[in-house]
Structures are given as C-alpha cells and as structure tokens.
Amino acid sequence: MTEIQPVRKLTIIAKDPALRIGNDGPMVFAQVDVPAEILAPGPTGYRIKVVDYNATEQRAYAARQCYQSGDILLDPFAPIDGEALTDRDYQVRVIGNPNFHAQNCYAIAMRTLGLFERALGRRVSWSSGGHQLHIAPHAFALANAFYSEPDRALMFGYFFDEEGKPIFTSLSHDVVAHETTHAVLDGLRSRYTEASGPDQAAFHEGFADIVAILSIFSLPEVVAAGLGITDNLPGVGEPLAFITEDKVTPAAIRDSILLGIGAEIGMATGAGRGALRQSVKLEPRPDILNNPEMAEAHSRGEVVVAAMTRAFVKMWTTRISHLGTFDGRGYNMTAVIEEGAKAAAQLLQMSIRAIDYCPPTDLDFGQFLAGLLTADRELVPDDSRFGYRELVRQSFGDFGIVPPPGQTDADGCWPHFAASNALRYSRSNAEALTRDVDECFRFLWENREALNITERGYTQVLSLDASLRIDPDGIPFRETICQYVQMGHFFGSELMAICKIDPLPDGFTTRTSADLFGGGVVVFDQYGRVKYHIGNGLIDGERQKRRLEYLRDTGQLRAQGGDERSRFANLHLARMGG
Missing domain, CATH: 3.10.170 (Elastase; domain 1)
Known part of the structure; x- marks a missing residue:
C-alpha cells in the first residue's frame, strides 16, 4: 500500500x-x-x-x-x-x-x-x-x-x-x-481596504513586505547566496563551512538583497536603482511619519517594514555574536543561517498572530505594535531569554511608533478586559457562543453597555474563528476571535451631538453627511469568557474627526467602494513607475 x-x-x-x-x-x-x-x-x-x-x-x-x-x-x-x-x-x-x-x-x-x-x-x-x-x-x-x-x-x-x-x-x-x-x-480583515486614516492603506503594503521578506529565511540556499556565499552548504557529516565576520555585520546584512523587495524589477524599471524597496535602509527618526513624503501608502508602509527588519537585523547579529568564531576563520556558516531562520520565524509568527489582536477598522501602526506585543506575550509570557518584545518595541519607537497611550499597559500590550464582572453570560448558550455568529452577536448586544458598543450604528459580527496554537512547552493554547464592525451614516448635527465633534472639521456643516466605521475584536479564552476587547468606537469623536479631516484632505471622502477595491492595481503601478 x-x-x-x-x-x-x-x-x-x-x-x-x-x-x-x-x-x-x-x-x-x-x-x-x-x-x-x-x-x-x-x-x-x-x-x-x-x-x-x-x-x-x-x-x-x-x-x-x-x-x-x-x-x-x-x-x-x-x-x-x-x-x-x-x-x-x-x-x-x-x-x-x-x-x-x-x-x-x-x-x-x-x-x-x-x-x-x-x-x-x-x-x-x-x-x-x-x-x-x-x-x-x-x-x-x-x-x-x-x-x-x-x-x-x-x-x-x-x-x-x-x-x-x-x-x-x-x-x-x-x-x-x-x-x-x-x-x-x-x-x-476585509475592512482594511476601506478609506481610512493614513496608516491603514500603508499597513496593507508594509505588512505584505514583512511577510515576503521574513518568509525566505527558512530557505538556507537563499540566505547563503544573499550573504555572498558561493560554495554549497555542507551536508550531514561533511566538514564545517565558514563565513567571515565582515559578511554578517549589521551594515552588510542591511545592504544585502535578502532584505529588499523585487530586485530584478527594480533594476529593470528604475535605471539600475536596485530593489523596488529596501526599507531597512531608512534611517530611524521619531518624526519620520510627519514627513510629507510619507503620505504615499508604499512609502509610509516602508516605515513599519524598516522597524521590523531593523529589529530582525539586531536580533540576528546578536545571536550570531553568541556563536563564537573558529581561529580567525569566521563563524560556522550553517549555524549563522539557522540563527537567521529562527529569528525570522519568530518575528514572522508574531506579526501574523498580531492580526488577531488588531481592531477591524481604522488601524494605525501603534495598534499593530500593541497587537504584536500582546500576541507574543499570550503565547510566551516569559521573554527574558531573548528579549524579542523589548527589542521590537524599541525598534518601532525609533520610528515614532508607540503603543496607544492610555490604552495599553506598561509592557505596551493590550490589557485584559477590565469589566469582566459586568458581563452577563446567563442568556447565552455556552456551547454556541464561540461557534455561532448569531449567538455571539446576541452576547455582544446583551452586553453592549459593558462592552461600550453604541446602539447608534448597524452592528455585524463578521467572523468567529477558533484558534489552536502550541506554546514553546508544547501546551495547546485555545482562543476564539470574534470580529465585529459598526457602520453609521451621520449628518454634521449628529457628529456634534452624538460624537461630540465640536467644532466640525473645516468644510463640514450641520447638513453635511458622512459614513463612519467602528468595531472591535472580542477574544474569548478556552472557557468562553471574554479576555480582551480591542476596538475603535463608532462614536469616538476624536478619532472620527482625524479620519474625516484626512479623507477630506486626500480627496477620499466621497470615494466609492469599487474604486477602493481596485486601488492595489493603481498603487502598485505607480510604485513600479508604470
């Protein structure tokens, strides 16, 4: 057989x-x-x-x-x-x-x-x-x-x-x-293609680059070639191969093709400019996101990529330094590549898992960072051995990206839901709560006051996903992620009365109308109890005012949904110089 x-x-x-x-x-x-x-x-x-x-x-x-x-x-x-x-x-x-x-x-x-x-x-x-x-x-x-x-x-x-x-x-x-x-x-996160603030479209581009870059480090032949190695990697039982120290300095790694995107396309379309993007070469500045050049989605997204890849370079070179050298011949090449693969895999998994802890609408970079730190702490509470979270937080902070002030704890993570005693579970079917979107919506609606979900908008549970992950000790880790959104059509007078936006943004009157979005993720633990509620409120006036002003200034206030859905084609064509 x-x-x-x-x-x-x-x-x-x-x-x-x-x-x-x-x-x-x-x-x-x-x-x-x-x-x-x-x-x-x-x-x-x-x-x-x-x-x-x-x-x-x-x-x-x-x-x-x-x-x-x-x-x-x-x-x-x-x-x-x-x-x-x-x-x-x-x-x-x-x-x-x-x-x-x-x-x-x-x-x-x-x-x-x-x-x-x-x-x-x-x-x-x-x-x-x-x-x-x-x-x-x-x-x-x-x-x-x-x-x-x-x-x-x-x-x-x-x-x-x-x-x-x-x-x-x-x-x-x-x-x-x-x-x-x-x-x-x-x-x-289907709402991340909606017209929003400057970070949301940029995040789509930056996150896609992070995955593309970090995912290749599990291929040893790629890493070896990217570091300038021309010999074959040694097999089991074969003599060690070495790599000289000058090839694995932070500067050498940042300059390598490994951390770039689309090298052949970049050289063919940009008069030999090199990769389409080499975000790791961006110099850290706390005010970089305020630069007008960072308004374009790819350029702004590069800031997130730079923060992540610089953290990766620091992590990898630190791990390499612990290996030790062999009588002036350099480092064990196989060990160097393995350390890069481990560091890349850890950061890649952190980045992907962070999405479960990000609000479904109007995402900003600080919220992604909080999701990143929270996702890793949930699975690996003790970070003292390698200090991944502190290193990542510092790297993002160098570019002015910090966890949302007043909404996160001292570690930059989302805090556990504080009003758990105010939640009512008695009217919910415990078995169906984490499996059925209608039962989950009933729970949210029953507890809308405790969860601070306004009655003003249309509310919909978009997804209810059960996740099973394995922690470093091999213990199963179960959560259920509920994603809900809220939508509302508001006139200027309602923006003032309900959202407390006073004065209205320039160009708005009491008769001007606008579509607002909000929503959140509710994370249930293995017992079906609320662990986190991470969201952007529909009637959060301060946030909605910033969003409306940005959409007004960029001509997106009246953008149609169909145009938004095809924006990837236009963004990428402009970036490639077409």
Missing part, C-alpha cells in the same frame, strides 16, 4: 531572479514543501486555481504538466538525472516554459497561505467567500502585479527591459508572496 504524503516538493525560484550565486552565477532555485493534494491542470488545488490567460495577447497557455502518477505526487520541473538546480541549461529550459511560471505562483502562494494558517492555528478564508483564489501568471504586458478582490485573483504582469529581455513579475518570490499576503489579509 502506498504511503500517503502529507506534503509535496515543488521547484520555485527561491527569492528573486536577481539573486545569484556569486556575481554572475546561476539563479537560486529551491524545492519547497507545500500541502499535498491531487492537482488539476493549471495547477489547480483546493485553495489556488491558476488560470494562465494573457489579456494583452488574448492568448491562453495550455497546462501540459503532470503532477501525479496514481498516488505518487510529482514535481514536473525537478531536475532530471544528471542535472542540478544550479545548472544554467536547466534554468534556461525551465524559465522558458510558461507552465513553470504557473507552478512558481501556485507553490509560493500555497506556501505563504500555510505560514498564516500555522501561525494562527486555523484555516484562513478568502474575502470573496469562495474557496479558490485565482492566479494569472501572465495577465498583461505591463510592469505591475496586484491583488484584485472583485476578480478573486492575483494578477501578474510582464514587461521588457531596455535590452529587450522579458521580466516576469510571477517569477519573483518577493512579489508573489507580497500579493498573496494582500489576499490573505483581506480575508482576515
């Missing part, structure tokens, strides 16, 4: 086509684990459906690869006998096949989705409500790639550089992971 495989190996380009082994060596390919499944042509699985249609040329690429033989799962682009992943002829042959571009997208998207589901301890749905996200690897002839919620799809373009060489955005791990993260985050 054939043993059923839990995962399968698929070949991808491991970081970006610009990452080479040596100055002019071969690209870095890798064979990565993705969930095992019987794939239909495309490839098409239970979460991803690749539809390779080129709208510019009005041409469909036939999917001609076989991904299984009976119960045996195949990698159609694995090197054949006598070939290696680093052989130039092999790489030319594979890259010239559009079906490989499709596989590259499928494998990286599934790998990225898997990172979220493992960190959150549950399945993650797409915001469209469907089971499959579509991917078009050659969607159009344009230097752009974006997530389109109305199309339930990731669109990857292609273009030609000055020498006529085709550049495919679908071949960059950075770009595919970035766009997949947009789709996953939209499934977790």
Whole structure:
C-alpha cells in the first residue's frame, strides 16, 4: 500500500531572479514543501486555481504538466538525472516554459497561505467567500502585479527591459508572496481596504513586505547566496563551512538583497536603482511619519517594514555574536543561517498572530505594535531569554511608533478586559457562543453597555474563528476571535451631538453627511469568557474627526467602494513607475 504524503516538493525560484550565486552565477532555485493534494491542470488545488490567460495577447497557455502518477505526487520541473538546480541549461529550459511560471505562483502562494494558517492555528478564508483564489501568471504586458478582490485573483504582469529581455513579475518570490499576503489579509480583515486614516492603506503594503521578506529565511540556499556565499552548504557529516565576520555585520546584512523587495524589477524599471524597496535602509527618526513624503501608502508602509527588519537585523547579529568564531576563520556558516531562520520565524509568527489582536477598522501602526506585543506575550509570557518584545518595541519607537497611550499597559500590550464582572453570560448558550455568529452577536448586544458598543450604528459580527496554537512547552493554547464592525451614516448635527465633534472639521456643516466605521475584536479564552476587547468606537469623536479631516484632505471622502477595491492595481503601478 502506498504511503500517503502529507506534503509535496515543488521547484520555485527561491527569492528573486536577481539573486545569484556569486556575481554572475546561476539563479537560486529551491524545492519547497507545500500541502499535498491531487492537482488539476493549471495547477489547480483546493485553495489556488491558476488560470494562465494573457489579456494583452488574448492568448491562453495550455497546462501540459503532470503532477501525479496514481498516488505518487510529482514535481514536473525537478531536475532530471544528471542535472542540478544550479545548472544554467536547466534554468534556461525551465524559465522558458510558461507552465513553470504557473507552478512558481501556485507553490509560493500555497506556501505563504500555510505560514498564516500555522501561525494562527486555523484555516484562513478568502474575502470573496469562495474557496479558490485565482492566479494569472501572465495577465498583461505591463510592469505591475496586484491583488484584485472583485476578480478573486492575483494578477501578474510582464514587461521588457531596455535590452529587450522579458521580466516576469510571477517569477519573483518577493512579489508573489507580497500579493498573496494582500489576499490573505483581506480575508482576515476585509475592512482594511476601506478609506481610512493614513496608516491603514500603508499597513496593507508594509505588512505584505514583512511577510515576503521574513518568509525566505527558512530557505538556507537563499540566505547563503544573499550573504555572498558561493560554495554549497555542507551536508550531514561533511566538514564545517565558514563565513567571515565582515559578511554578517549589521551594515552588510542591511545592504544585502535578502532584505529588499523585487530586485530584478527594480533594476529593470528604475535605471539600475536596485530593489523596488529596501526599507531597512531608512534611517530611524521619531518624526519620520510627519514627513510629507510619507503620505504615499508604499512609502509610509516602508516605515513599519524598516522597524521590523531593523529589529530582525539586531536580533540576528546578536545571536550570531553568541556563536563564537573558529581561529580567525569566521563563524560556522550553517549555524549563522539557522540563527537567521529562527529569528525570522519568530518575528514572522508574531506579526501574523498580531492580526488577531488588531481592531477591524481604522488601524494605525501603534495598534499593530500593541497587537504584536500582546500576541507574543499570550503565547510566551516569559521573554527574558531573548528579549524579542523589548527589542521590537524599541525598534518601532525609533520610528515614532508607540503603543496607544492610555490604552495599553506598561509592557505596551493590550490589557485584559477590565469589566469582566459586568458581563452577563446567563442568556447565552455556552456551547454556541464561540461557534455561532448569531449567538455571539446576541452576547455582544446583551452586553453592549459593558462592552461600550453604541446602539447608534448597524452592528455585524463578521467572523468567529477558533484558534489552536502550541506554546514553546508544547501546551495547546485555545482562543476564539470574534470580529465585529459598526457602520453609521451621520449628518454634521449628529457628529456634534452624538460624537461630540465640536467644532466640525473645516468644510463640514450641520447638513453635511458622512459614513463612519467602528468595531472591535472580542477574544474569548478556552472557557468562553471574554479576555480582551480591542476596538475603535463608532462614536469616538476624536478619532472620527482625524479620519474625516484626512479623507477630506486626500480627496477620499466621497470615494466609492469599487474604486477602493481596485486601488492595489493603481498603487502598485505607480510604485513600479508604470
């Protein structure tokens, strides 16, 4: 009887086509684990459906690869006998096949989705409500790639550089992971695409970069090449390989391709400028977010990326310094790479888990930081060994990002819900409370006064997700995350009377109307009791006034929902210089 495989190996380009082994060596390919499944042509699985249609040329690429033989799962682009992943002829042959571009997208998207589901301890749905996200690897002839919620799809373009060489955005791990993260985050927090304050759109971009950057450190061959190593990594039982100290200084790591996004695209579209983004090179300044240049979403999002990647560099180099050197030959290269993988994995899991502790509307960077610290403290209460949380908090503080004053505790975390004794559970079905959205809404409505949920707006429970995580000691950690939103249409007179916005923002009168949003997350513990209530109130006048003034100043006050949903395409096109 054939043993059923839990995962399968698929070949991808491991970081970006610009990452080479040596100055002019071969690209870095890798064979990565993705969930095992019987794939239909495309490839098409239970979460991803690749539809390779080129709208510019009005041409469909036939999917001609076989991904299984009976119960045996195949990698159609694995090197054949006598070939290696680093052989130039092999790489030319594979890259010239559009079906490989499709596989590259499928494998990286599934790998990225898997990172979220493992960190959150549950399945993650797409915001469209469907089971499959579509991917078009050659969607159009344009230097752009974006997530389109109305199309339930990731669109990857292609273009030609000055020498006529085709550049495919679908071949960059950075770009595919970035766009997949947009789709996953939209499934977790669908209101983050609404017009809001300056941080919310920027967070979508910055968070996608954080996931794309940190996710590649689990691939040793990528890290080695990014650090300038040209030799093969030693196998089990083989002699140690060493890396000199000058290659792993903070400055050397910040300058490496490892912490950049889209190097090949950046060089092709920006006259050799290098990566599309190298946020880690931003110099820390507490007032940087007040700079007018930081108004654009990608630029502002880079501040969050810079804070996180600088924390990572500090964490990694500190761990390297504890390794010790070998008689002037440098550090054990394998150990250096392993320490980078551990640090990146910890920060990546913290970042993903933070979403469960972030409000569902009008997010700002300080709230994300509080969610980041809270998520880690819940799973790892004692941070004394490595000091991850203090290091992250300090790095964010260097860029002027601090936990919300007056709303967080001394550690920068969200405090436990203080009015737990005022909550009534007697009218709720205990078994259904953490499983059924209607029962959960009944609980919220019954306790609206204690939870400070206003009756003025329309209230809806968007999701109710049970999570099972494992702490470092192997103990199961269970929570249920309830996400609810509130919406209301207010006239200026109501803004004054109900929200206490007085005076009204310039340009508003008592007859001016505006749509306001609020909401929160209620975190239930394993016993079905409220542990946290983290939210932005619908009638919080101070916050709503800031939001309305920002939307007015940026021309978004009357933005239509459809325009907001397609904004990723416009943002990314502008950023790539298209």
